[in-house]
Amino acid sequence: METPTPAIWERAGSSRIPARVYTDPDIYQRELERIFYGRHWSYVGLEAELPAAGDFKRTAIGERSVILIRNREGQLNVLENRCAHRGMQFCQERSGRLRTLVCPYHQWSYDHDGNLIGVPFQKGVRGQGGMPVEFSREEHGLRKLQVATRHGVVFASFDPDVEPFESYVGPKVLRYFDRTFDGRKLVLHGYSRQRIPGNWKLMMENIKDPYHPGLLHTWFVNFGLWRADNKSELVMDARGRHACMISRRSETIDPEVTQGVSSFRASMKLNDASLLDIVHEPWWGAPTVCMTTIFPSVIFQQQVNSLSTRQIMPLGPGQFDFVWTHFGFEDDSPEMQARRMRQANLFGPAGYVSADDGEVIELSQHGVTQDREFASLCELGGTAVADTDHMVTETLIRGMYHYWREVMGL
Amino acid sequence: MTIGLKLWMELHQLYAEYAACLDEGRMSDWPGLFTEDCHYRLVPRENHDRGLPLATMDLRGRGMLEDRVYGVTSTLFHAPYYQRHVIGPIRLLEPDGDTIRAEASYVVIRTRRDQMSEVFNTGRYVDRVIETSDGLKFSAKICVFDSEIIPNSIIYPI
Numbered sequence: 046m047e048t049p050t051p052a053i054w055e056r057a058g059s060s061r062i063p064a065r066v067y068t069d070p071d072i073y074q075r076e077l078e079r080i081f082y083g084r085h086w087s088y089v090g091l092e093a094e095l096p097a098a099g100d101f102k103r104t105a106i107g108e109r110s111v112i113l114i115r116n117r118e119g120q121l122n123v124l125e126n127r128c129a130h131r132g133m134q135f136c137q138e139r140s141g142r143l144r145t146l147v148c149p150y151h152q153w154s155y156d157h158d159g160n161l162i163g164v165p166f167q168k169g170v171r172g173q174g175g176m177p178v179e180f181s182r183e184e185h186g187l188r189k190l191q192v193a194t195r196h197g198v199v200f201a202s203f204d205p206d207v208e209p210f211e212s213y214v215g216p217k218v219l220r221y222f223d224r225t226f227d228g229r230k231l232v233l234h235g236y237s238r239q240r241i242p243g244n245w246k247l248m249m250e251n252i253k254d255p256y257h258p259g260l261l262h263t264w265f266v267n268f269g270l271w272r273a274d275n276k277s278e279l280v281m282d283a284r285g286r287h288a289c290m291i292s293r294r295s296e297t298i299d300p301e302v303t304q305g306v307s308s309f310r311a312s313m314k315l316n317d318a319s320l321l322d323i324v325h326e327p328w329w330g331a332p333t334v335c336m337t338t339i340f341p342s343v344i345f346q347q348q349v350n351s352l353s354t355r356q357i358m359p360l361g362p363g364q365f366d367f368v369w370t371h372f373g374f375e376d377d378s379p380e381m382q383a384r385r386m387r388q389a390n391l392f393g394p395a396g397y398v399s400a401d402d403g404e405v406i407e408l409s410q411h412g413v414t415q416d417r418e419f420a421s422l423c424e425l426g427g428t429a430v431a432d433t434d435h436m437v438t439e440t441l442i443r444g445m446y447h448y449w450r451e452v453m454g455l
Numbered sequence: 456m457t458i459g460l461k462l463w464m465e466l467h468q469l470y471a472e473y474a475a476c477l478d479e480g481r482m483s484d485w486p487g488l489f490t491e492d493c494h495y496r497l498v499p500r501e502n503h504d505r506g507l508p509l510a511t512m513d514l515r516g517r518g519m520l521e522d523r524v525y526g527v528t529s530t531l532f533h534a535p536y537y538q539r540h541v542i543g544p545i546r547l548l549e550p551d552g553d554t555i556r557a558e559a560s561y562v563v564i565r566t567r568r569d570q571m572s573e574v575f576n577t578g579r580y581v582d583r584v585i586e587t588s589d590g591l592k593f594s595a596k597i598c599v600f601d602s603e604i605i606p607n608s609i610i611y612p613i
Contacts, residue, residue, distance in 0.1 A: 235509025316518030
């Protein structure tokens with residue numbers, strides 16, 4: 046039985062978000078149960094991280110530690126990192142290659158599919174002790190999650206009744222997912238990890254908010270990478286939970302979008318322009334940027350030549366871990382790989398257009414914590430939830446909370 | 456591995472200047488401690504050890520360092536903080552021709568306004584230093600950090 050939560054969201058619609066949505070421990074617990082451990086797909090990694098049999102990666106869904114591992118047939122499994130015996134979280138390395146998974150406490154061992162294959166002293170010692178005769182190893186494997194893989198990207202779900210991944214994402218957003226992940230082999234470039242002291246949804250909001258980049262991020266404004274005069278499109282799945290912000294970089298500036306914008310620096314010139322040595326890749330088509338949010342756990346970034354997945358792992362209502370996995374394609378030239386790495390200076394925990402996102406999320410969390418009667422205002426472009434062909438709107442945030450209210454029953 | 460006493464003293468002075476420049480917030484002096492074609496790299500230890508190319512900051516040439524200074528001082532919004540670098544003993548490695556190769560452990564403590572001081576970033580510098588007409592300069596400084604989970608963001612160079 047779930048504890049009943051007091052009515053915290055009395056107003057209709059999703060354009061005024063009550064402060065307690067970001068701070069209340071009971072609401073957070075319900076989010077873990079209904080969203081992260083419920084009927085949703087969570088991102089766990091890229092196939093490129095596990096090229097060979099026995100390769101594994103430890104990650105998390107919500108606060109639950111899981112192991113993504115490739116078996117000898119080449120299939121990927123996601124197993125909960127908790128021994129079936131006494132509950133020990135036995136895997137501590139982040140990645141590696143294993144023949145079997147062994148819990149060091151009593152050496153119970155599991156194969157790559159999570160089947161329990163060894164129990165020391167199961168039959169006792171010299172006829173004494175041991176497990177009861179009816180003990181069945183088949184019933185005591187590691188918890189095995191549902192797994193969906195699409196074009197090299199791996200998702201998992203704790204709920205066996207979760208809908209197929211493709212219908213979960215929906216055709217409109219899947220189209221942009223497939224734009225980046227079109228089946229070409231991916232190459233792992235590395236990780237950045239940050240712990241951001243804010244509610245996990247603030248990060249989803251950040252990438253559903255096309256209003257801020259052209260204001261907070263000087264580099265985006267000045268170099269036209271994201272600006273209110275860019276030709277843009279915002280699309281959502283039918284339920285409003287996933288979204289894409291798609292835009293096209295402009296070389297000219299409409300004075301209306303820089304007038305009074307304090308982050309715009311007309312005189313800003315780079316000493317070394319190679320940081321923005323952008324080369325158009327044929328698979329982009331017209332857009333130069335596509336930021337995709339797949340609820341609840343991942344953001345896919347294509348901003349010019351820089352590509353990453355950004356995974357959200359909540360740690361209580363007031364903080365989350367944010368893991369960036371940068372990647373390229375197998376057919377990239379060495380020059381393209383070097384370019385992707387140069388442009389990575391824009392992103393990540395120290396990035397010119399990302400470091401300050403973490404900062405504003407931290408300070409937003411302070412603000413909603415200090416005043417529990419406050420409601421965050423998301424009414425740019427009105428109060429409705431609908432796709433648009435411009436970026437002067439907060440419709441995607443409203444879309445997410447429309448869905449959130451439905452799934453949370455709040 | 457040894458070098459002359461005078462050079463050894465100058466090398467220590469370079470490291471002390473480096474720490475003082477960042478700790479005093481004299482950002483515009485920071486690029487001047489490097490050669491024109493330098494390499495500055497701040498990289499999590501896991502990427503470094505696994506040979507993965509991604510870094511947290513990867514700046515090649517003094518121009519990119521100057522752009523970072525501009526980015527930090529004029530464009531990046533952040534809660535203000537002090538940095539305090541504590542650099543351990545300099546360990547000399549086999550030189551590469553005229554280039555001194557050296558390593559040193561470091562701890563950077565962050566102190567935000569109205570907050571306690573906290574260990575912010577710790578790791579080791581993997582450096583290359585050359586003598587120029589303008590004194591010793593870093594031709595490469597690779598900061599390999601153990602603190603792989605970054606406490607929100609890194610604004611200033613380490």
